[in-house]
Amino acid sequence: MAEAVSAEKILDTAAGMIERHSVEAFSMRGLAEELGVAVTSIYWHVGGRDKLFDSLVDRLLSEMAHLPVEGETTVECIASLARSQRRALIERQHLLAIAHERDCTPMLFLPIQQTLAGLLAELGVTGTEAALVLRAVQVQVISSAVMQFSAVRGAKHEEEDPSLWDDDWPDQELVQALQSPTDYDALFEYGLSALLATLPG
């Protein structure tokens, strides 16, 4: 007389497991066990592994439909939107990783495409050029999140070996900066403001 299993609950549990132990550790059989149910009943509710992951990505997409935007100027609004999107993606790193490994990252462009298009239009940026800028911002946001996730996870077994740098390399401040861990937030801001600087106004 266990609680009923629904597609909803299955997806929730799967997302939770993945968030706790990462995608590689996830298995259908493990999920079934966590749910207290036979593996095969998962297939009835949500289909196989692929379908399950597709559904998780769909969820991620719809969760990103309404992101907060604020700012005095139009450019600040664009920056704010980009930051919101990035934060949302990082909060759901594991789902983002799934989307990436399933080659769905371009879909992540969609939820905020229209808002971004509207803001660019306010600046007088339209047509093919607007498409280029829009996609450049999207790639900046998404790839920043994708890379940061991968890098942070890899940071554990990463010991920057200083043997590559001569001891008499002239710029020791640089060497030291490169040996401390990368600040991906700062990198993102740097790249973003470089992009926004190309805009009029």
Next chain:
Amino acid sequence: MAEAVSAEKILDTAAGMIERHSVEAFSMRGLAEELGVAVTSIYWHVGGRDKLFDSLVDRLLSEMAHLPVEGETTVECIASLARSQRRALIERQHLLAIAHERDCTPMLFLPIQQTLAGLLAELGVTGTEAALVLRAVQVQVISSAVMQFSAVRGAKHEEEDPSLWDDDWPDQELVQALQSPTDYDALFEYGLSALLATLPG
């Protein structure tokens, strides 16, 4: 009396298989079969799956040690180096994907870090700022390659559904541009020049 198996040959064959059929399709047993050898002998020569992938990533790193650089000005040299690195990564997309999924992408910074540092020094950019710019360029290059690979593979089952855009959206040129496939080369150049525009000189 089959040909001798060596660690070299195993790695070559593995890389070839992965390049032809992608990582997901790769298996130890399949590799053994292709080599005409028992699975277990692979373990003697190169170790398990993880070790094998590590070795492949190491190869990728050493292959990227000497990239062509040319340009009249220092800024052009930086751009040329970035393009070389990107091209090299895209030519080895599958190895790049492995490096990414193993969280080794930051290691890809290393091969050209020193050259880049030297070029930045020529521009008078040093210390912490140089580290920031250097990493920004690296992230731009690597993430561009990572995203492009994922996007191109996903493009097959991607039909841009136009239902999201109203038929009376004012900027139809933009809508049409967004419905044609993304030009990742152009996006890369756009982002790169935005980054380089922040440099002095």
Next chain:
DNA sequence: ACCTGAACACCGTTCAAGT
């Protein structure tokens, strides 16, 4: 030093059978 087969503990998925 090199290669083997058997065996273990896992997978995802299908399908006929139950209620």
Next chain:
DNA sequence: ACCTGAACACCGTTCAAGT
């Protein structure tokens, strides 16, 4: 409509045994 167990065809890895 929902859940099950058995079975299939795969995995990666270990290990004792061969030459």
